[in-house]
Amino acid sequence: MRLWLLRHGQAGPYVRTGDHLRELTERGRTEALHAGGHLLGEPLDAILVSPYVRAQQTAELVHEALGREPALHTVDGITPDDDPRAALAMLAGRREQNLLVVTHMPLVGALAGLLVHGHLQQPVTFNTASLALLEGDMALAGLMDLRALYHPPER
Template sequence: MKMWILRHGQAEPSAASDAERRLTDTGREEVTDMAGLLAGHGLEAIIASPYRRAQQTAELMRRELGFRRSIITVDWLTPDSDPLAALDELADRVEGEVLLVSHQPLVGQLLSLVVDGHRQRHYPMPTAGLACLEMPLPAAGVADLVSLANPASVRERS
């Protein structure tokens, strides 16, 4: 399985609730910049948190990539979701290549769990940070980290 993990783009600092925070113009630019890294891959599903900024990020990615399927919205990708529970949910999926759109601290904990087998390691995942993992199945400690990119590193390459 190839799993891409994308943290949402930069969001406004406050809203009526955390779940309602929207992407800023900078956040939209960050996500658009990162879309090029996914172009040409065999993405089969985009799975996103229900929070507005994650939904906006997923929709931007979908449009930029010309991905025709609907975004799958799940409640197990919110900021404080349990990464073990997320792995359990992923184990039930049949796709070979997926994009997860979520938040810190979940994205960092999930990366540490699938690569290192625990949640203690810190992986830098700024807004619109994108990790690519390859693994035989969604489980702790079995993934290879193929790449870890952020909008600043993508802009430097252009």
């Protein structure tokens, strides 16, 4: 299995109506497109996306860069404060072999650490729009290897 984990691009400040409504900044849009460039030519079966606006916008930009393939699927349970163990259980139940998950910190760092190290004490550091590639037989704790970690260029 090849699992790509992408943190959303830079988002604007918190809004009174809720964290879930924050939108990407122009820099965040550029970061998302940069991350999408690393995915060109990669065989993806599906893109799983957090329901939060900034993740949806990031996924849409990547999806567009990839020629609108594969399908986007909004998934609950991969928002910032969700339990990485529950996200891991969701991923373990998926049948696709090539997935992209667009989500948030601290979940994405904890999930990557759990997949690679088998515990939550060593999260992987993700900047905005950082993209990680993990590979392994299955999405199970401690059974995947971190093959690549791309960060957007500094501005």
